[in-house]
Amino acid sequence: xxxxxxxxxxxxxxxxxxxxxxxxxxxxxxxxxxxxxxxxxxxxxxxxxxxxxxxxxxxxxxxxxxxxxxxxxxxxxxxxxxxxxxxxxxxxxxxxxxxxxxxxxxxxxxxxxxxxxxxxxxxxxxxxxxxxxxxxxxxxxxxxxxxxxxxxxxxxxxxxxxxxxxxxxxxxxxxxxxxxxxxxxxxxxxxxxxxxxxxxxxxxxxxxxxxxxxxxxxxxxxxxxxxxxxxxxxxxxxxxxxxxxxxxxxxxxxxxxxxxxxxxxxxxxxxxxxxxxxxxxxxxxxxxxxxxxxxxxxxxxxxxxxxxxxxxxxxxxxxxxxxxxxxxxxxxxxxxxxxxxxxxxxxxxxxxxxxxxxxxxxxx
Amino acid sequence: xxxxxxxxxxxxxxxxxxxxxxxxxxxxxxxxxxxxxxxxxxxxxxxxxxxxxxxxxxxxxxxxxxxxxxxxxxxxxxxxxxxxxxxxxxxxxxxxxxxxxxxxxxxxxxxxxxxxxxxxxxxxxxxxxxxxxxxxxxxxxxxxxxxxxxxxxxxxxxxxxxxxxxxxxxxxxxxxxxxxxxxxxxxxxxxxxxxxxxxxxxxxxxxxxxxxxxxxxxxxxxxxxxxxxxxxxxxxxxxxxxxxxxxxxxxxxxxxxxxxxxxxxxxxxxxxxxxxxxx
Numbered sequence: 001x002x003x004x005x006x007x008x009x010x011x012x013x014x015x016x017x018x019x020x021x022x023x024x025x026x027x028x029x030x031x032x033x034x035x036x037x038x039x040x041x042x043x044x045x046x047x048x049x050x051x052x053x054x055x056x057x058x059x060x061x062x063x064x065x066x067x068x069x070x071x072x073x074x075x076x077x078x079x080x081x082x083x084x085x086x087x088x089x090x091x092x093x094x095x096x097x098x099x100x101x102x103x104x105x106x107x108x109x110x111x112x113x114x115x116x117x118x119x120x121x122x123x124x125x126x127x128x129x130x131x132x133x134x135x136x137x138x139x140x141x142x143x144x145x146x147x148x149x150x151x152x153x154x155x156x157x158x159x160x161x162x163x164x165x166x167x168x169x170x171x172x173x174x175x176x177x178x179x180x181x182x183x184x185x186x187x188x189x190x191x192x193x194x195x196x197x198x199x200x201x202x203x204x205x206x207x208x209x210x211x212x213x214x215x216x217x218x219x220x221x222x223x224x225x226x227x228x229x230x231x232x233x234x235x236x237x238x239x240x241x242x243x244x245x246x247x248x249x250x251x252x253x254x255x256x257x258x259x260x261x262x263x264x265x266x267x268x269x270x271x272x273x274x275x276x277x278x279x280x281x282x283x284x285x286x287x288x289x290x291x292x293x294x295x296x297x298x299x300x301x302x303x304x305x306x307x308x309x310x311x312x313x314x315x316x317x318x319x320x321x322x323x324x325x326x327x328x329x330x331x332x333x334x335x336x337x338x339x340x341x342x343x344x345x346x347x348x349x350x351x352x353x354x355x356x357x358x359x360x361x362x363x364x
Numbered sequence: 365x366x367x368x369x370x371x372x373x374x375x376x377x378x379x380x381x382x383x384x385x386x387x388x389x390x391x392x393x394x395x396x397x398x399x400x401x402x403x404x405x406x407x408x409x410x411x412x413x414x415x416x417x418x419x420x421x422x423x424x425x426x427x428x429x430x431x432x433x434x435x436x437x438x439x440x441x442x443x444x445x446x447x448x449x450x451x452x453x454x455x456x457x458x459x460x461x462x463x464x465x466x467x468x469x470x471x472x473x474x475x476x477x478x479x480x481x482x483x484x485x486x487x488x489x490x491x492x493x494x495x496x497x498x499x500x501x502x503x504x505x506x507x508x509x510x511x512x513x514x515x516x517x518x519x520x521x522x523x524x525x526x527x528x529x530x531x532x533x534x535x536x537x538x539x540x541x542x543x544x545x546x547x548x549x550x551x552x553x554x555x556x557x558x559x560x561x562x563x564x565x566x567x568x569x570x571x572x573x574x575x576x577x578x579x580x581x582x583x584x585x586x587x588x589x590x591x592x593x594x595x596x597x598x599x600x601x602x603x604x605x606x607x608x609x610x611x612x613x614x615x616x617x618x619x620x621x622x623x624x625x626x627x628x629x630x631x632x633x634x635x636x637x638x639x640x641x642x643x
Contacts, residue, residue, distance in 0.1 A: 228500040230490045237487050240476035247436070247473050248488035249459040308478050 056300055056317045060324060067328030075331055082199075082209060086277075088323030089215035090115075090270050092316060094290055095297035096222045097147075097266030099315045100259040102298050103226070104239045105307025106161035108260060110150060111267040112290035113172035118142040118271035119281035120176050123185040132191055139275070140268040146172055147264015148257065155256035169291065176283035184282040196276030211273055218266065222312045235259065239307025293322050296346060322346070387450045388413050389551045389582040390435065390466070395444030397430050404430040406606035407444070412551055412582040417573060419593035420586045421626045422603030428586050431603065432553050435584070436468035437461030449550075467544030468553040471560070474540035477529035481521055482510040484528050485543050513542050517572060534565030538572050551582040558592050570596050590623045602626050 068075035094111045101108045122139035126132045146168065153164045195214070199207030226232035237245040238255045246252045270290070275281045300318030303310025325346060329339045390412040397405040405427050412418050422428045433439045434446075437455030446453050448464050455461045461468070475484045486506050493502045507524045514521040519535050528536060537557045544552055554573070558566045573596050577583055587593050593600060600617065602609040602625050609625060617625075 230492060230499075230501055233483060233490055233501055234488070237476060237479065237483070240478050241473065244470075244473040244476050245487065247438070247458050247468065247470060249457075249462050250488045251459075308476070 056302070056314065056321060060317055060321050063321065063324045063328060067324065067331055071328065071331035071333075075328055080327070080331070084320075084323050084327045085212040086209050087327055088319050089209070089211040090273050091290065091293045091297055091322055092215040092319040093218050093266050093270045093273065094294035095301075095315045095319045096218050096312060097263035098291075098294040098298045099222065099301070099303055099310060099312055100226070100235060101161070101263045102295075102303050102305060103235050103307055103310055104256060104259050105242070105305075106154060106256070106259070107165060107295070107305075108147075108150065108263045109162070109165040109291050110146070110168035110172055111263060111270070111294055112287035113169050113176060114143050114146050114264050114267035115270040115274060115287035115290060116176035116281065116283055116285075117146065117172050117179065118268040119275040119286055120179040120185060120271075120283050122271060122275050123187055123190075123281040124179060126187050126190055126192075127185070135190075136192060136272050139272045140265055143268020143271060144261050144265035147267065148261040150264065151257035151260030154260060155253035161260075173283070176286070178283070180281070180283050182283065184280055186280040188279055190276065190279050192272065192276050193279055194276075196273060196278070211277070214269070214273065218269070219312055219316050226312055231255070231258070236308055239309075241308070293319075293343075296343070297322050300346070388447075389449060390584075391445075391447045391450075392435075392441075393445045395431075395434065395441045395446060397434055397439055398442045404606055405434070405441070408603065408606070408608050410584075410601045410608065410611065412584055414550070414582050415577055415580050416598045417577050417583040417585050417596050419597035419600045420584055420603060421588065421590065421593055421600055421622065423588060423627060425605075426603040427606040428603055429555070430606075432468060432555055432584070432586060435461070435553055436466060462547075462549075465548060465550035466553065467547070467549035467551070469537065469540040469544060469555060469557060471555045471557070475528045475536050478527060480525045481514070481528055481531070481539060482506045482524040485510045485513070485524075485539065485546075489547060509546070513546055514539070517542050517575075532565060533561050534568045537561075537569050541569075541572060541576060545576060545579070545581065549581065551584065552576060553584045553586070555586050556588070557585070558587060558589065566592060588626070590619055590626065594619045594622070 064076060074080060094115070098108055098111065118139045121142045122135040125138045126135040150161075150164055150168055153159050154161045195210045199209040200213060201207045226235065234245065234250050234255055237248070237250060238252050242252050245255075270287070271281075274286060278286075297318035298310070298315050299305065300321055301310070301312075301314025301316070302318075303314060322343070325343060326339070329342060334342070388411045390410075392411075393409050394407045395405055395409070396403070396407055408427065408431055410418065410420070420428055420431070430439065434441050437458045437460050440454070440456075448466065453464060455464070458468075476487070479487070482503075483506075486509075491502045491505050492499045493505075494500055510524040511521065514524065517538055519531075519538055521531075528539070531539065537554075541552060541554070541557075557569050557573075561569065570592060573583060573585060577596070577598075585593065585597065594614075597614060599611055599613050600622055601611045602622070604626075612622070
């Protein structure tokens with residue numbers, strides 16, 4: 001991820017951008033019971049999910065403070081936090097889609113490749129003189145289309161999600177390279193580049209990066225869908241027990257198709273954001289191993305791999321932890337090699353947490 | 365909303381819930397179901413009438429599960445006639461059966477333990493309010509209805525948001541039955557509702573089955589426990605190797621004879637006497 005993020009990327013002062021993000025997490029976590037009180041999730045389940053989301057918040061704060069002290073007081077500065085928010089935002093968008101998929105008990109390994117393919121599509125279309133305005137719709141469409149293909153194979157051909165998306169991880173990566181004849185496509189006049197490099201100027205000299213705003217909008221919309229709509233209620237039901245959901249008259253394949261298509265569409269949105277940031281797309285490098293960051297964010301956020309339990313706020317905290325790790329390790333001067341080792345261990349730790357949670361879940 | 369709440373007690377008086385006595389709610393004749401070379405049902409016939417409990421008895425492998433899956437729209441019969449309310453029925457999925465008023469309470473698949481009682485109660489039939497795209501689940505109505513229905517059947521759900529996993533086995537079965545009744549089922553198919561329960565829990569479920577029957581619903585009660593069947597049943601259909609061995613009214617057959625019939629007759633009697641008559 002850091003390969004694509006110039007360290008001095010955004011000069012807009014952005015005081016407390018991460019803290020604002022964290023604040024949302026903190027604010028919502030204690031508020032979750034009241035949301036849930038209006039909602040219908042079982043109190044124990046809700047409490048555990050809340051604990052899980054808040055349980056990860058101290059980790060986030062400790063990491064931030066630790067990096068600040070170790071990194072020569074450079075971490076908790078407005079400029080750096082703005083960069084962290086931007087780094088977190090693409091992963092946040094991917095992880096939101098991943099949350100939907102994992103809540104149904106599935107997995108989507110192909111989001112990084114979809115991001116690359118859709119960004120390639122966006123760049124290619126943006127270079128066409130007459131159709132450059134269609135870049136973003138094409139990008140989202142490619143993502144949703146590939147995601148829907150994944151969904152069709154999982155839902156109607158009844159193939160295991162891991163296998164299907166492992167296949168598309170490779171195949172779509174190849175497609176992304178094919179689209180640009182294995183070259184980097186570059187557009188210095190990208191019409192939507194402001195999305196990746198500008199911010200909402202709410203005060204003179206103070207702007208919230210558009211990337212972070214897009215990510216928050218995605219998170220809030222995901223929360224609404226998951227917690228308030230019939231669709232969301234049924235996504236949880238399908239994840240809780242697909243057979244019981246089917247016997248209750250829920251169209252399980254349609255729900256599965258939706259979550260994979262949504263995950264693909266959000267990967268397409270990630271493609272929009274990535275290409276906006278870079279003015280370019282490269283089929284080989286863009287989005288490499290992003291799926292792992294997204295999965296790690298979801299699992300860190302307390303969503304169970306088995307499905308049926310989890311929250312989008314947890315995913316937000318998880319994505320922030322990943323971004324803080326990536327940024328902080330660079331700031332502290334940890335070598336690239338060790339960054340891989342640390343991030344890998346975090347993913348294992350997250351799955352260990354998932355196991356631990358299931359152990360306590362039996363007692364409900 | 366109040367009309368919805370009143371639906372339950374009104375069921376007996378509601379003409380839709382208690383059709384003419386001479387038209388069976390469900391009538392199947394010589395239904396066969398084959399999975400490739402495996403013949404799961406080799407000609408099953410049964411009749412369910414309003415206000416009656418039909419007990420479906422059979423040992424393991426007799427075809428009970430296949431039969432109820434056929435009745436509840438999961439499987440399509442290979443051949444045979446399947447009439448609902450006197451009209452031929454062909455279900456393409458569980459939803460069709462539900463819409464026709466046939467609700468099945470599966471032993472393990474009735475509920476999702478991690479989800480709340482309320483969510484389970486309304487699973488697949490969530491009420492909404494508002495207009496799209498702001499249409500959302502009406503959680504308040506869900507909780508009010510669930511709370512009222514739970515109180516009506518005498519289950520003390522302190523909090524309708526509590527997980528179904530915290531309820532006892534008997535309570536779970538009763539919640540599942542209450543759900544089916546609330547959503548206007550005319551026929552209830554209960555798949556071994558008592559097989560995993562203790563004595564007190566069993567009597568709770570049996571009492572509730574009796575109540576449902578008195579409200580004019582037809583009940584198919586699947587069990588391999590003759591005692592439980594005899595406690596609530598009006599008629600008994602015995603299945604063996606995918607066939608109906610016969611249907612008996614309660615006054616036509618004694619409990620011992622039923623047990624013998626179900627277990628395949630003479631061998632068990634011999635075994636029973638070997639074991640001192642305890643089987």
